[in-house]
Amino acid sequence: MGKITSLGTHFGPYLIESENNEVVAVHGHELDPNPSQIGQAYLHRSELRVLKPSVRRSWLEQGPGERTDQRGKEPFVEVTWDEAVNLASGELKRIYGSFGPDALFAGSYGWGSSGRVHAPSALLFRLLRMCGGYTDVWGTYSSSAAEAIVPYFLGMRYHSAIGRGTSWSVIEKHTDLFVSFGGLRRSNTEVTYGGQGTHHTEDWMKSAAQNGTEFLNIGPLRDDIDVGIQSRWQPIKPGTDVALMLACIYVLITNESVDQEFVEKYVHGWDRFSRYVTGESDGVPKSASWASSITGIDALVIENLAIEMSRRRTLINLGLSVQRADHGEQSYWAATALACALGQIGRPGGGIAFPFGAQGNVGAGQVRKRVPGIPIPPRPSNSPVISVSRFRELIDQPGETFNCNGETGEFPDIKMVWWAGGNPFHHHQNLSQLASAWQRPQTIIVQEPFWTPTARRADIVFPTTIPIERNDIGGAENLLISHARAVDPPGEALDDYEILAKVAERFDLREKFTEGRTADEWVKVLYDLFRVENDWAPKFEDFLEAGYLRYPEMSDMGVNEQVFLEEFRSDPRNNPLGTPSGKIELWSEQIAAFEYEDCPPHPVWLEPYERLGGAGSDRWPLHLISNQPSVRLHSQYDHTQPSSGSKVAGREPVRIHPDAAEARGIVDGDVVRLFNDRGSCLAGAVLDNALMHEVVQLSTGAWYDPDSNGMCRAGNPNVLTFDKGTSQLAQGPSSHTCLVEVERFEGVIPRVEAYDPPEFVTRQQ
16 A cells, blocks of 8 residues: 545545555545545546646737737746746736726635635735735625525524534434425535535434434425435425415414414514515415415415424425525525424424535534634725625626625726636636626736636636645544645646745735745644644644544534524523524514615515526526536536546536426437527436426536537536626525526537647747
């Protein structure tokens, strides 16, 4: 056996086996019962590595802003590190001097590293805040709508609510009915931002099922839950969950099954909200028959479900998918209103939960003590901040005003983009619009280990290392992992830390940026800071030798016992929520003051811009589900196994119901074209009856590969999605509101070119 080193990742801990500077095997960690297959991507050396600093030819020869329409098409010139750093630093100084820091966008977003030292976007923020600032972002593509709305009705940050959520160890003992809106996929639970520990969600779900918990999956995909347990499936038209929730509340009200004691004692605004549900305030009763016409669920089924939930210990779970839709804020608010009506919030195994089935740490209990990161200076008080998913509008519409979370702002004129640790040409909506807007900035700098679609569209590309090529430290919910360098980086790739230290030197900030430390020295410093707060932790040298340590207060299956809002229920006077009323707010005076038509002051059903049976469905009869892939993390390592092994006809697979396929003359394995008014892409057909016949499912993450007409040959669904904010409150992404049509592709099938390296040329004299 070769050299064994430990590694922590967003998708779990591993042991890396290497020989002669090559990875020869990726082993699951000794404590991990269900290691994710995603880690096998580290076995593959790739021709797509960025080996040297590279500059787009026209930018290098003619200067910033030249031939920006050639980004992604034009050859690169490889240069020395000194020249590349001088070019980038000089351009940054020019932007600051001529336009000010607002003209720089550096709100990098992505899952670049689970390590606390080598988190690329955090390092970039550290440096640029020292230099003078930049236009920044708020929120995440994953959960912006939830992040915005939860503080208004629960009085706490969304991620705090997740950490305080009811744990699996309580669910398995007390929950009779686990109702999940938006899926409960096991593959999603293999991943956690900041580091996934050992994978136990599958075991907990099976244990709960064996103890009598019944799982009800309400969604368009039957298998959007662990197939290893028996569960119920209630199909529902995508994007109509709020209508179902309101109808269930209506049934509870009209059947006098609402827990009146609970809503009177713990809820603010129930009377005004209930008048809306019954139709007293708007003339539209939100009855089961009303919801049936929207959701496609029989009215009697809705009525029976509401009564069943009131008679059993019911936990209502909200996945992230339901809030990544038009008016996505309403799903979390309406689900909480339903839980209030049932009156089980704060009781073991009942109430509200989010987002089980989205990440692996959900349900673990908030006991993790994170290792501190390298400090990031505060954001300058005058720095512009946008909602993260409004990035395309930012670079495309300078001077335009926007509303977000009660504030009004104006998009600055972005002259320069600096991106580290992410791939906007994966996660952003309507990629054709983004590709056009991407031409506006004068300079785009990207730090990237591979020639991704984003790197291909940069002016200056810095080659970076990947996690197996550096030392680091990272935490998970039940482990602290030493990330040990297994192999040397190829070519001239450097750690993001050293790259930015070089840039800092050009600003006479290297000493301030590094604090006189190497990256490896920072690893020890951060561990020692962790050890000061955790005296049970061993010495640093012993930690490195073991490769990990376990948090002593965690159980073997990585879960502590806790019940969401238990303290609030037991004593609301001494444990009030952080809302103005101290209660759960189903009417928010704060939101009312914003006067947003697309986000009223109580949970409501608002018609989305398109849906099955509604607007757009006469032309586009299929709803696209663009969920997370099971074979990779977002778009990472899409060019390697196991992601490449999942392709059909060399491109991303799309699942189609056999009836829908037959009606269109499509057979299994065909190359098909998905299209709507916004764009089109090719994919490989997989016939499957585990989804509604009006639904197609195409996972995100295929590398963007447009032909001359903008059709993505690789199968990225974000050429089809609409780049619109969820509402003026969150301005989050609404990618799951998307109608399409599918047809068998006729003619010569084009080759996928996304995984070809770019062209390189020598500098002209």
